[in-house]
Amino acid sequence: xxxxxxxxxxxxxxxxxxxxGEWWTLLILRNAFSGMTRFDEFQQHLGIGTNVxxxxxxxxxxxxxxxxxxxxxxxxxxxxxxxxxxLALYPILIAMMEWGEKWVPxxxxxxxxxxxxxxxxxxxxxxxxxxxxxxxxxxxIAAVAGPAADxxxxxxxxxxxPV
Amino acid sequence: xxxxxxxxxxxxxxxxxxxxGEWWTLLILRNAFSGMTRFDEFQQHLGIGTNVxxxxxxxxxxxxxxxxxxxxxxxxxxxxxxxxxxLALYPILIAMMEWGEKWVPxxxxxxxxxxxxxxxxxxxxxxxxxxxxxxxxxxxIAAVAGPAADxxxxxxxxxxxPV
Numbered sequence: 001x002x003x004x005x006x007x008x009x010x011x012x013x014x015x016x017x018x019x020x021g022e023w024w025t026l027l028i029l030r031n032a033f034s035g036m037t038r039f040d041e042f043q044q045h046l047g048i049g050t051n052v053x054x055x056x057x058x059x060x061x062x063x064x065x066x067x068x069x070x071x072x073x074x075x076x077x078x079x080x081x082x083x084x085x086x087l088a089l090y091p092i093l094i095a096m097m098e099w100g101e102k103w104v105p106x107x108x109x110x111x112x113x114x115x116x117x118x119x120x121x122x123x124x125x126x127x128x129x130x131x132x133x134x135x136x137x138x139x140x141i142a143a144v145a146g147p148a149a150d151x152x153x154x155x156x157x158x159x160x161x162p163v
Numbered sequence: 164x165x166x167x168x169x170x171x172x173x174x175x176x177x178x179x180x181x182x183x184g185e186w187w188t189l190l191i192l193r194n195a196f197s198g199m200t201r202f203d204e205f206q207q208h209l210g211i212g213t214n215v216x217x218x219x220x221x222x223x224x225x226x227x228x229x230x231x232x233x234x235x236x237x238x239x240x241x242x243x244x245x246x247x248x249x250l251a252l253y254p255i256l257i258a259m260m261e262w263g264e265k266w267v268p269x270x271x272x273x274x275x276x277x278x279x280x281x282x283x284x285x286x287x288x289x290x291x292x293x294x295x296x297x298x299x300x301x302x303x304i305a306a307v308a309g310p311a312a313d314x315x316x317x318x319x320x321x322x323x324x325p326v
Contacts, residue, residue, distance in 0.1 A: 003186045010274055012263025013193050013256060019267070021186065023166045030176050034306060035322030045318060081325065082301075085266050090301040091258035091289050093176060097306075099255065100175025103248050104182070110309030111173055111316055116293055117305045124294050126254050129287040130279055138245075138253040142280045143197060143260075146273030153274055155208060159198030162244065 010150040019063045020089060024048055025056050030093055032066065032086070037079040065089070094126050139163055173313040182226045183252060187211055188219050192249070193256055195229065200242040228252070257289050302326055 006014035006021070020026055024046070031042055043053050057080055060066040065086035071077040094114065101110055114123045128136045138161065145157045169177035169184070183189055187209070194205055206216050220243055223229040228249035234240040257277065264273055277286045291299045301324065308320045 006190070010269060011190075011193075012261075012267065012274055013259045014190060014263070015267040016259040016263040017186075017189055021184075021189065023180075023184065023186075026180055026184065027169070027174075027177060030174075031319065031322075033301065033324060034319040035324045036319070037325075045315065087301045088266060089262055090304070091291060092255060092262065094291055094304075095254035095258050095289075096176045096179040098175075099252055100177070100179040103251060104175065104178040106173060106311035108311035111175055111311045111313075112306045112320075113309045114304055115307055116299065117303055120307075121294055123299060123304060124292040124296070126258075126289060126291050128254060128257055128289050131284055131287050133287070136279065136286060138196065138250045140280055141253070141257075141277055141286060143275045144278055144283075146276045148269035148271035148274045150274075152208065156194065156197040156199070157275075159194075161196060161198045162200075 009152070010148070011153065016092075019059075019065065020092070022056065022059070024052060025060065026093065026096070028053070028056055028060070029065070029082075029086070029089060032080060032082050033090060033093060037081060038071070038077060039080070040077075042080075060086070091126060098125055172315070173311070174316065179255075182222075182228065183255070185219065185222070187215060188223065189256065189259070191216070191219055191223070192228070192245075192252060195243060195245050195249070196253060196256060200244060201234070201240060202243070203240075205243075223249070254289060261288055 006018040020029065027046055028042060031045060036042060036045065039053065039057070043050060057066065061068045064083055066080045067083055068078050068080055071079050097112060115121060116123060128141065130136055143157060145153045169181040183192065190209060191205060194208060199205060199208065202216065202220065206213060220229065224231045227246055229243045230246055231241050231243055234242050260275060278284060279286060291304065293299055305323070306320060308316045
């Protein structure tokens with residue numbers, strides 16, 4: 001069975017998953033956020049098949065999440081770099097990192113820590129805020145249909161998270 | 164080719180993806196966050212095959228992201244509800260929703276809006292903060308190896324996001 005496409009779904013989460021939701025893609029992006037740029041480096045670090053890696057990098061480039069340019073020191077090699085659109089994905093990766101550290105911990109402690117690049121100070125992390133700056137828990141938030149909502153979104157907004 | 168497993172990777176993002184990174188899973192969770200609980204409702208709303216839906220719900224239940232209990236009004240039906248561990252995934256979905264609305268917009272406007280449940284006021288959204296409460300951009304953040312880091316994580320932390 002084909003895994004199907006979310007491209008026709010009028011939902012921002014589905015549209016994001018259509019671009020970054022394939023198996024391997026978010027780990028490729030994790031490495032791009034760390035500063036990795038070369039095909040061979042991604043391939044070696046991830047232990048991923050070259051066909052899959054090629055396909056994922058091509059999709060990310062077509063979707064303007066990465067740019068692909070010739071490496072300055074080697075005309076046969078290419079460098080993949082995050083665009084502004086790609087850099088804007090960082091809250092997704094940070095949210096996944098925080099969840100994994102908290103809910104699937106390594107008994108020896110944190111595997112990765114996020115720090116401010118300028119100072120090395122640990123960052124506070126990700127937070128969902130109200131308009132007046134309060135931290136919001138999932139039960140305090142509801143998704144409502146916007147002006148571009150379709151029938152599926154209206155259907156979802158009739159439900160309510162049980163408390 | 165099998166898509167492979169990230170279970171052996173000592174990385175919090177890989178461990179999160181191992182639990183919620185399969186195709187369809189985050190849309191099932193989107194619906195669970197909206198308050199949907201029944202197999203038939205998920206199946207009808209998502210237009211997903213029953214085999215795939217069964218497999219995804221079973222995985223999410225085994226990973227203690229959802230609980231599965233008999234429906235009070237119909238002994239043959241089951242209800243799937245988010246656990247505390249599952250509710251803690253909400254920043255991932257909100258980050259995906261924000262990215263999709265901004266970078267793959269619908270010309271008619273927002274498809275979904277997040278509001279405070281008590282007041283209906285729009286929320287400010289997701290933010291990555293420093294310890295002293297400043298909003299941080301991707302170039303201001305670095306991932307460094309923690310005490311439980313393995314060789315792969317140390318390797319990644321030798322790179323640096325180009326500015």
